[in-house]
Amino acid sequence: MTSEPFASPAREAFAHVSARTGFAVDPKEEQEVIRRVARALEPDARDIPDETFRDILCTVRRKKRISRLVDLTRRSGRIWVTRDEIEQAVATITEPEANDTVLERALAPVAQERLRSYAATPRKVFDAIQADLLDTGRVLSPGQIDLLLMAIAIAFGLPEGDPFLDTARRDEAQRQKTAHTIERTAQEKRQKEEQRLAAWEESLVPFKDVPRLLRCSHKEALRWIAENRLPVARKVSESGGRERWEFDPAELIALRDKLGEWRDGAAAATPGSPRVQADMGRKVANSVIARVAALDRYAAHFRTARALNRQITLVTGPTNSGKSYTALNALAQADSGLALAPLRLLAHEFREALASRGVEASLSTGEERILVPSSKHLAATVEMCPFYNPVDVAVIDEAQMLFDTDRGAAWTAAIMGAPARHLYILGAPDCIPMVRRIAELCGDPVDEISLERKSPLRSASQPVKLADLTTGDALIAFSRREVLDLRAALMQHGKRVAVVYGALSPEVRRAEAQRFNSGAADILIATDAIGMGLNLSIKRVVFAALKKFDGRQTRDLTVQEVKQIGGRAGRYGKHEVGTVAVLAGAGSPSFIRRQLEADTEEQSDLRPYVQPDADIVKAVAAEIGSESLYGVLSRIHRAVLRKDDPNYRLADMEQAFDIASALEGVEGLDLTTRWSYAMCPVDDRDNGIKRLVGWAADHAAGRRVMPPGTGRLPPSERASREELERAEKRHKRLVAWRWLALRFPDFYPDREEAEETTRKLNDWIESVLRQQSRTRTTSGRERRK
Structure with missing residues (x-):
């Protein structure tokens, strides 16, 4: 036992300073507080200054205060307040026993500064914050909109009675009313189109009814079908590989007047003479739609x-x-x-x-x-x-x-x-x-x-530790999060790092590639976006994973993926040999060797993908007598290509179909314009379709759609991952806006402003990625060697 009243100098100092200041310390906090007191003690000292103790308590309580302030903002409906600004606000608090009022008081100037930094005017701030929230799937309620508008008004020091509040409330109420109407109308129109198609399909008759409806013989009906004179409305696969043919009775009846001409033509025809397609009338059989679309030809x-x-x-x-x-x-x-x-x-x-x-x-x-x-x-x-x-x-x-x-x-x-x-x-x-x-x-x-490779490519026999990565290496991961985790870990090892992943714009990818090629960065970390479009002087490719999620399942990398990505190693004229390896703990080097040595994988289906274009869409619409893009695409999907077509297969048009479906409720856009919107590059993981429909509604109403702004861009050296991701999503908005501006310049004006905004975002994102200190992150997950 010690003869001293305290077990350690730190505990003694803690007792002295806590008694003197009167600050109560929760038992759960005590161990951490004493540990920090020990660090603050001078040699042979038994006490610390009161101010130092205050700082220690504020530091220990920071995490709890952040959680409390997050809870306060969310409970009050202020979902636009970010964790970044809450952390910044809590860091300014110097009161050890701060209550909710103190927390809110610390947050106010930080939140106001952030609002002002979003854009130059209150209205642009309001629009930009809503756009950021929509990216994450959050939509403000009327009460939350009022809170946000008031916060913006305070941040900009607007006088009482400023028209901004009333105008913004009125416009937002109208926008939400329009959005609700569009959604309801779209649902009604989709149901109508589906009912129309279902009713038509129910009216079809089997082949046995064709001779009766046409008043012809069984043999004649078969011959005219073979000559493409009688349209088969639908072919239904049955068990045993059989196929059931169905016909539109109204269309058959309309062709009765042609029978005499066909019989005379058959009598006059000579063997080997070409068969001529008949006038198929104006009905809407699936076979007619298929011929109009001509995707099978x-x-x-x-x-x-x-x-x-x-x-x-x-x-x-x-x-x-x-x-x-x-x-x-x-x-x-x-x-x-x-x-x-x-x-x-x-x-x-x-x-x-x-x-x-x-x-x-x-x-x-x-x-x-x-x-x-x-x-x-x-x-x-x-x-x-x-x-x-x-x-x-x-x-x-x-x-x-x-x-x-x-x-x-x-x-x-x-x-x-x-x-x-x-x-x-x-x-x-x-x-x-x-x-x-x-x-x-x-x-x-x-x-x-x-052609053969200009320089040899070999697989490494041993895994590579993260700490052993060296200049000229490219580390391959398969998600943005993994790329940034690896970047943080490598920078802790003192490495200069460049990154390339899909969410980055081509300009930023190119700038990062140049940093790596020039030697300004030692190591490149990339997703499989590296496999296309960049000239890179890579000595060794190291896979950080040998599996990837392809949108449907997590699977092993294919032979072609390993060859395409691994083949980036050994740039001709720069490196004599290219090496492909795997990161320690990520898998076996033998897998890499087998994939590199394997023959090219044969594809089981060699039918090329096809999809309609604007001309085909218009032709089908004219045939079925509809201006509904949803209806047209439904018919194309149902009728144009049989699943067993020997030559072609229909491409995945799910997103175009989803956009067409959502646009059904927007009145005032012609079919060609709707098709252009359906082709617009948006990412629905960021609610891109919902935003696109809003833009289309403004277009249809004759309102101009102004280009998105940069939003708030903090100093690049202080940017968090969340802020980087927000900037990447804003860039994607601009890509969609600029795509539409090329096609509808009257409704998407100020392209020069949009291009300048794009440049600013790219420059900021590249500046963030150039920072060689560890980017702040809220994930807390680090990659170990």
């Missing part, structure tokens, strides 16, 4: 391309095999040409590659146009392929995207429809059978060139 839809004597050269090879070099040289030497890329960033790179060869080219992407009047060359994203102006040479990159369920149809259309006399198709080896199939459907001859 999709290659014929591209008349300009079919009129040309096209030659296809298919250039395949792994990453770092130089696929684009020969094609770009041919394109630059041609009098006219077209370069189609999967990403806006790559379209810019194609344009720059042509410029380096002395050829000026225009640019066309979903968000921007750069017109060079004297140029006969165009660099574009695949979705922007022009189908009507013939050129000498066209280049289409990344043809393995043909297998992508979301975007594959754009590659099908580009390869089938590019109006080029010589078409170069570039891609990984697994695209070969699909491109051959498409060429066969088009009747185009194909030359094939197979």
Whole structure:
């Protein structure tokens, strides 16, 4: 036993200072307080200053105060107040025994400063905060709207009676009323379209009723069906591989007047003479819709391309095999040409590659146009392929995207429809059978060139520890969160880090790639967004995971994924050998070795994806006599392509269908305009469809839709992950807005302002990512070596 009254100097100091100051310490806090007192003690001291004790108590109680203030703001309905500003407010409190009033008093100036930093005017602040909340799925109630408007008015020092409050309340009430009306009307119209389709399907009759309705023989009915004179309304698969044919009785009756002509034609026909399709009338049989849409004869839809004597050269090879070099040289030497890329960033790179060869080219992407009047060359994203102006040479990159369920149809259309006399198709080896199939459907001859890597690629025999990553390494994860966790962990090891992931804009990705290539960053951490569109000087690729979630399930990486991503290692001319490894604890190096050595995986289904375009949508609408995009897409989905069509399969149009469904309640937009909205690139994980419908409603009402702002951008060195994510979502809003502005400039004005806002957001995001101190995070989860 000790002879002293206290077991330690720290406990003695704690007893002295707590008695002197009178601050009560909860038993749950005592151990942590004493530990901090021990740190604050000078050598041989038995006491600490009162002010130091106050600071210790405030620090120990900070977490509890943050939780309390979060609770107070949420209970009062102030859901726009962020945890970041609550933490900032609590950090300013110097009273050890602060009550709720003190907490609220500390929050007030922080919250007001944040509101003022959102935008230049109260109205823009109000709109920007609501947009941020909508990104997270939160919509303010009328009471919460009043609270927010009052907070904004106080922050801006508006005088009593300022019209902002009444005007904003009135506009918001009208907006919510309109949104409710749109939703209700959309539901009613969808039900009407579904009832209309169901009633028609119930009216169909089996084949046995056809001779009676047409007043013909059984044999004649079969012959006329084979000659495509009698439309089969619906084909229903049954057990045993059988198929039941159904017919529209009203349509059959309308064709009775044609029977004499058909019989006379049959009598006069000679063997081998071509069969002529009959006039199918104006009814709305599914077979009629299929013929109007012509997706089962999709290659014929591209008349300009079919009129040309096209030659296809298919250039395949792994990453770092130089696929684009020969094609770009041919394109630059041609009098006219077209370069189609999967990403806006790559379209810019194609344009720059042509410029380096002395050829000026225009640019066309979903968000921007750069017109060079004297140029006969165009660099574009695949979705922007022009189908009507013939050129000498066209280049289409990344043809393995043909297998992508979301975007594959754009590659099908580009390869089938590019109006080029010589078409170069570039891609990984697994695209070969699909491109051959498409060429066969088009009747185009194909030359094939197979390239090998310019530098060898090998798999590492041992896992790599996080601490052992070195200059020139690229670490691959499969989510934004994992990328940022790994970034924080590596910076703790003193590494300079660049990052690339899907939510970043092409400009930021490019800037991060440049930091890595120039040596300003030692290590690159990326998602599989690295696999396309960036020139990177990587020495070694290290997988931080060997499984990924693909939107439906968590699965092993495929052979092609490992080869496409791992192939980024060993940049020719920079590194003699490329190495592919796995992070310690993430899996076995043998998996990497097997995938790299495996043959290209054969795809089980070589039918290219197809989807309608604006012309097909209008043709089907005219056939069924409807201006409902939802109704048109429903019929296309039900009628255009049978699931067992031998040549094509319908692309995943779920998002377009969801947008069309939501737009049903917006009055005043024609079919073509609705189709444009349905094609707009939005992310519904951020409630993008709901925002899009609001913009469409303003458009239909003749109101202009102003570009989104940057929102609040704190100093980049103090930005948290939450603030970074908010900025990324704001950028996605701007992408959608700029996409629409190109198509509807009268209703989406001030494109220059939107472009400047985009630049500011990109610069801020890049500045945040350049910070080499650990980014603040609320997750608390760190990756260990």
